[in-house]
Every structure is written in structure tokens, then in C-alpha cells.
Amino acid sequence: MMNYVRTPAIVLLLVCLGVSGCATTGDSAPSSANDNMDAVVWQQTSAEYAAVTTGIYASATTALEAIAKTDRARSMAVVLDVDETVLDNVPYQAQLVLDDATYEGESWDRWVALRAAPATPGVVDFIQASQSLGVHVVFITNRRCRARPDSTGDCPQKDDTLANLQDVGIDTTSTTLFLRGEIPPEGCAELLTAAEQDDGTWSSDKTSRRECVRLDHDIVMLFGDQFGDFKEVEGGWSGRDLAAEFSEYWGKTWFMLPNPTYGGWKPRTSDEKRALIRGVD
Numbered sequence: 001m002m003n004y005v006r007t008p009a010i011v012l013l014l015v016c017l018g019v020s021g022c023a024t025t026g027d028s029a030p031s032s033a034n035d036n037m038d039a040v041v042w043q044q045t046s047a048e049y050a051a052v053t054t055g056i057y058a059s060a061t062t063a064l065e066a067i068a069k070t071d072r073a074r075s076m077a078v079v080l081d082v083d084e085t086v087l088d089n090v091p092y093q094a095q096l097v098l099d100d101a102t103y104e105g106e107s108w109d110r111w112v113a114l115r116a117a118p119a120t121p122g123v124v125d126f127i128q129a130s131q132s133l134g135v136h137v138v139f140i141t142n143r144r145c146r147a148r149p150d151s152t153g154d155c156p157q158k159d160d161t162l163a164n165l166q167d168v169g170i171d172t173t174s175t176t177l178f179l180r181g182e183i184p185p186e187g188c189a190e191l192l193t194a195a196e197q198d199d200g201t202w203s204s205d206k207t208s209r210r211e212c213v214r215l216d217h218d219i220v221m222l223f224g225d226q227f228g229d230f231k232e233v234e235g236g237w238s239g240r241d242l243a244a245e246f247s248e249y250w251g252k253t254w255f256m257l258p259n260p261t262y263g264g265w266k267p268r269t270s271d272e273k274r275a276l277i278r279g280v281d
Contacts, residue, residue, distance in 0.1 A: 033096045039260040040097050044090045050121040052258055057122030060221060060255050061129045067220050068133040077217035078130050079210060080123075081224035082141035084259040087117035087164060093261050103262070105146075112143060112160050119168035120257065127170050136217050138176040139165070140209045140229075145181035145201075155179060178202060178209045188212035205232050225259035238264040 043049050068076070080086050092111040096102060111117075130137055145155035153159075158179055162172050181201050184192065189200065191208045202209055206228060213219055222230050227238040231246070243250070250256065267273045 033100050033102050036093060036261050037097050040090060040094045043088075043258075043261065044094060049258065053120050054122035056255050056257060057126040059251065060223070061126050063252065064126075064130060064133065064135065064221060068135065072218060074218050075134070075136055075216070076220045077136040077138050077213055078221040078223070079138045079140055079213060079219055080127075080222075081226070081229040082139050082143060082161060082165075083117075084120070084225040084261075085223050085229070085257050086120055086123050086127075086139065086170075087161075087168070088120050089117050090261075091116065105144075109146065109148070109157070112157055113148070115160050115164040115167060117164055117168075119170075124169045131171065131174070135220070136174070136176070138178070138213050138217075138219075140178045140206050140213075142180045142204050142206070145179050155182060158182070176213070178212070180204055184208070184212060187215060191215075204228070207232050221253050221255065223255045223257065225257040226263050228264070230254050230256075233264060 064078070083089055089111065092108065096107075101107070127137055139161075141161065143157050143161060145157055147154055148156050158177060161179070162177060165172050165175075180203065183189075183201055188208070188211075191211045192200065193203065193205055193208055195205070196203045196208060210219065210222075224230060227233050227242055230249075233242065246254065267276060
């Protein structure tokens with residue numbers, strides 16, 4: 001994430017999130033939100049974070065330019081996750097640290113409604129380059145569709161996300177955006193997983209949404225900050241062995257963005273963390 005100048009919308013966040021809560025003590029208790037403080041400071045202020053993400057997207061642009069020169073029967077697409085890949089939610093994470101609170105759906109939805117997330121460094125240039133090459137840009141996010149008392153429609157989060165993407169300089173007029181909880185477009189319902197068929201909407205598993213994109217496009221690149229943005233992980237755990245298993249893709253067609261604040265890799269308690277870390281033999 002990036003160092004940014006606070007905007008009025010960010011200032012409003014201090015009031016509108018309204019989250020509260022204190023971590024309990026004891027090694028077996030969930031970690032305090034302040035456990036994220038170093039990660040938030042690194043993402044929000046460091047040159048290193050911006051250098052990493054800018055470099056990832058610059059390398060991807062070079063690779064995409066080479067791919068675009070090949071002859072293909074169908075149009076190409078790049079698929080990007082949204083949160084911590086295209087939009088930077090470090091202000092929300094920072095507020096949780098300041099409030100000693102943890103993530104919960106209501107405060108997150110209020111943050112989404114603000115439409116105030118800055119862009120991840122490097123991503124806007126990459127998307128603009130993709131569009132100039134005639135590559136279709138697809139966003140697949142696990143932002144969940146949920147009705148709000150003060151909004152019309154079943155998925156105000158889609159309008160919020162599109163508006164936020166526009167605000168950071170991304171032309172969304174010819175892009176595709178699939179949210180969790182959306183009803184698939186015509187022709188894609190048959191691609192739903194067995195679990196998704198119960199209610200007929202996209203789940204957190206992004207597999208069927210990627211397959212929907214493949215009906216009309218060749219997916220030439222995937223971008224994300226969680227392993228599930230590339231391939232569904234059984235049980236949600238993304239241990240290091242997974243990276244080695246798919247090493248042929250990294251930096252070529254799969255591009256992982258850093259996210260030390262949350263994800264399947266992160267143990268919930270101090271005991272779980274201590275069981276995983278290894279010191280000097």
C-alpha cells in the first residue's frame with residue numbers, strides 16, 4: 001500500500017467506522033488489532049512497499065506487451081483482484097489498529113461506501129497499458145453484495161467499487177466486475193460450483209468467475225494478494241509449499257502483491273503463531 005495524503009473522505013472514516021473492541025489477554029486469545037501495527041506502518045509509509053508494487057506492475061506491463069504481439073484467435077483478458085491488489089485499504093486497517101478493534105462486516109461496508117481507497121502504486125499505469133493494447137480488464141473481488149437500508153438495489157457495493165476505481169483514474173466503461181454474492185450473467189450459471197448452486201450466486205471461491213471470463217477471453221495474467229486469487233486453496237491455508245508448487249507461473253502470468261495485514265496465511269492466536277515460526281537450529 002502507499003503513503004498518501006489524507007482526504008476529507010478519510011477524515012470522515014474516523015467518525016463513520018464506529019468500530020470498537022478490546023483484545024482479550026492470554027496466549028490462546030485472538031491477537032490484538034495492534035498486532036497489525038508494524039504491517040500497517042510499512043504499507044502506509046514505506047518506500048519499500050511502493051517500490052515492490054510498482055515494480056511488479058512494471059514487469060507485468062513488459063510481459064503483457066510481449067504476449068500481445070502473439071496471434072490469438074480470441075481476445076485476451078487480465079484478471080485482477082480488487083482489495084490490496086488494485087485498491088489500497090490501508091486506511092481501514094489503520095483505523096482498526098487505532099481503535100484496537102478487529103475486522104467486522106459493518107465497519108468494512110461503511111469503508112466501502114466511502115469510496116475512498118487509493119490505488120495500489122503502479123496499478124493504474126498497468127491497467128491503462130492493458131487497455132491500450134486491447135486487452136480486456138476484469139476485476140474479481142470478494143467484496144460481498146449486501147443490501148443497505150439507505151441504498152437501492154441488492155448490490156450497492158458494486159456501484160461503490162466502480163466509483164472508487166474511476167476516482168483513482170481507471171476507466172471502467174469497458175471492464176468487467178464480478179462481486180461475491182452476485183447472480184451470474186446469462187450463460188455462466190451452469191459454471192457455478194456445487195456449493196454455489198444452492199443459492200445461485202458467486203461464492204468466495206473465484207473458480208467459477210474465472211471460468212465465466214474464459215467463455216469469451218483467454219486469461220493471460222492473474223493478479224492478487226491471496227492464493228485464492230489464482231487457485232482455490234482447500235481449507236484456506238496458503239503455506240509456503242504452494243508457492244513452490246506453482247513456481248513456473250510467478251512473475252510470468254501470475255503476479256502476487258504483498259499483503260502482511262490479513263489472509264489465509266495469518267494464524268489467529270499467539271499460540272498458533274509460535275507453533276509455526278522457526279528460529280535458529
